[in-house]
Amino acid sequence: MNDDGRPPVDAMTNPRADRVKDVAKLAGRPVRLKRRQFLVEGPQAVREALRAHRDCLLAGGTAVIAEIYASLECLKRYPEMLDLAEDPTSRLHIRVASELVLEAMTDTVSPQGIVAVCNYVDVPLHEVLASRPKLIAVMCQVRDPGNAGTVLRAADAAGADAVIFTSSSVDVYNPKSVRSTVGSLFHLPVVVGAEVSALVDQCKRAGLAVLAADGYGHLNLDDLQDESAARSFEQEVPESALELESPTVWLFGNEAQGLSEDELMLADHRVAVPVYGSAESLNLGTAATVCLYASARAQRR
Numbered sequence: 116m117n118d119d120g121r122p123p124v125d126a127m128t129n130p131r132a133d134r135v136k137d138v139a140k141l142a143g144r145p146v147r148l149k150r151r152q153f154l155v156e157g158p159q160a161v162r163e164a165l166r167a168h169r170d171c172l173l174a175g176g177t178a179v180i181a182e183i184y185a186s187l188e189c190l191k192r193y194p195e196m197l198d199l200a201e202d203p204t205s206r207l208h209i210r211v212a213s214e215l216v217l218e219a220m221t222d223t224v225s226p227q228g229i230v231a232v233c234n235y236v237d238v239p240l241h242e243v244l245a246s247r248p249k250l251i252a253v254m255c256q257v258r259d260p261g262n263a264g265t266v267l268r269a270a271d272a273a274g275a276d277a278v279i280f281t282s283s284s285v286d287v288y289n290p291k292s293v294r295s296t297v298g299s300l301f302h303l304p305v306v307v308g309a310e311v312s313a314l315v316d317q318c319k320r321a322g323l324a325v326l327a328a329d330g331y332g333h334l335n336l337d338d339l340q341d342e343s344a345a346r347s348f349e350q351e352v353p354e355s356a357l358e359l360e361s362p363t364v365w366l367f368g369n370e371a372q373g374l375s376e377d378e379l380m381l382a383d384h385r386v387a388v389p390v391y392g393s394a395e396s397l398n399l400g401t402a403a404t405v406c407l408y409a410s411a412r413a414q415r416r
Contacts, residue, residue, distance in 0.1 A: 127184065127212040130219035138184070138220045138232060144286055151235040152181060153288035154220070157227035158193050163298030164231050165199040165207075172204050179301070180205075182232040184212040184220065189228030196229065222290055235288065236300065237307045240279070240314055244321045246304075248276030249362045250410050251323065252403065255311055255378050256369040257284045264295020265400035266367060271299035273407040274415075279306040279314060315364070315381045323362045325382045327374050328406050330396055332385030336409055339386065343413040357384050359413040367403050 127135065140146040141154045155164050161183065168179035183200060190197055190209065200207040217226040243251070252270040257263050263285045270278045280287050287293075287307055293300060306314075315325050334357060343359040345352045366382055368374030379385060388397060388405050397405070 125210075126187075127210060127216045130213075130215045132216075135216055135219050138182070138230070141232065142222045142290055144289070147286070147288050152232055153235065153293060154290055155231040155233050155293055156221055156223060156229070156290070157294065157297075158189065158196070158229055160293065160296070160298040160300075161229050161231045162193070162196065162199070163301045164233055165196065165205065167236070167301035168207070169199065169202055169205050172206075178234060179236060180207060180231050180233050183207060183209045183229065184217060184231075185209050185229040186214055186217060187211055192228075223294075236305065237287070238304045240306050240309060240317060243277040243279075243304050243306060244317060246276065247321075247362075248323070249414055250275045250407065251277045251279060251318070251364045252407060253279040253281065253309075253311070253314065253364060253366050254284045255281050255366055255374055256372075257367065257399065259370055259399075260285050260289040260291035261295045262370055262399045263287060263289075264292040264297075264300075266403045267292075267296045267305070268299040269400065269404040270407055271296075271302045273404070273411040275303060275407060275411070277304040277306060279309050281311045281314070282308045283311075311366075311378055312381060315366075318364045319383075323364045324357065324384070325364045325366065326357075326406075327366045327379050327382035327385045328368070328388070328402055329374060329379060329385040330387055330390075332387035334384050334386045336386050336388050336406065340409050340413065343416065347416040357386075359410060360416065363410050363414075365403070365406050365410070367399060367406075370399050 141152055147153050155161055164180055171179050200209050217230055220230050252275050254263060267278050287305060318325060339359040342352045342355050366374060388402050
């Protein structure tokens, strides 16, 4: 940006330019897979990407961000973006672009003023298990990108150690999924493309209990929480098949059908979130949040 606040001479103003089209192609999964890159939109998400980028480089890792484009108005409103990008560690340059250019780069009707092209950030399962995790969320056949992003964000808020997407679930790098995480994608390890039977086997061998969130489960989440609280106060409780404070993997199923019978059979226990009102069930994001927070609270007592 020029000292007088005017756009620099190299500001991007042509929405039909080759570079703009090249960025826009990342909305499609085949191009994302080929380049191993994805789009991040909006000040909050890009801010978290910038922080992750800096921290990764400081730790000797690879770059998270490849390119950043922002409107002049956005940079004036969020000057910390320039500070983070121009940090000596980050080695990034934010390219100023017009709103029309940013709109052409993304699939949103109203662009949020800033777009980053990021490199894939997923990690292998063995790396997650080597860190001795206590809480993991697994999405099995979750197809809606908004739901997937919401569950990932809930896992981040609950302090989970990782989120795993099975091969039958939506692409976490789908633009809508990324937007729904609001930056949480950069806060915790994410595993993609896992085969559910193999990952459950590896998690069990690593000492984690595998719980299936199931509306017809034989265990009641409220009862498990009560038992966990009683144990924390050294009160006598009935012997239980499950201690909620144990290192845990939660399996969450498809939005409409839930977990398949094969997936349910893989779990150590099926756990139901009780419904006290007249609602038929809880949606995926709400159920996942309740389950993850129940485990997180038990583990932190």
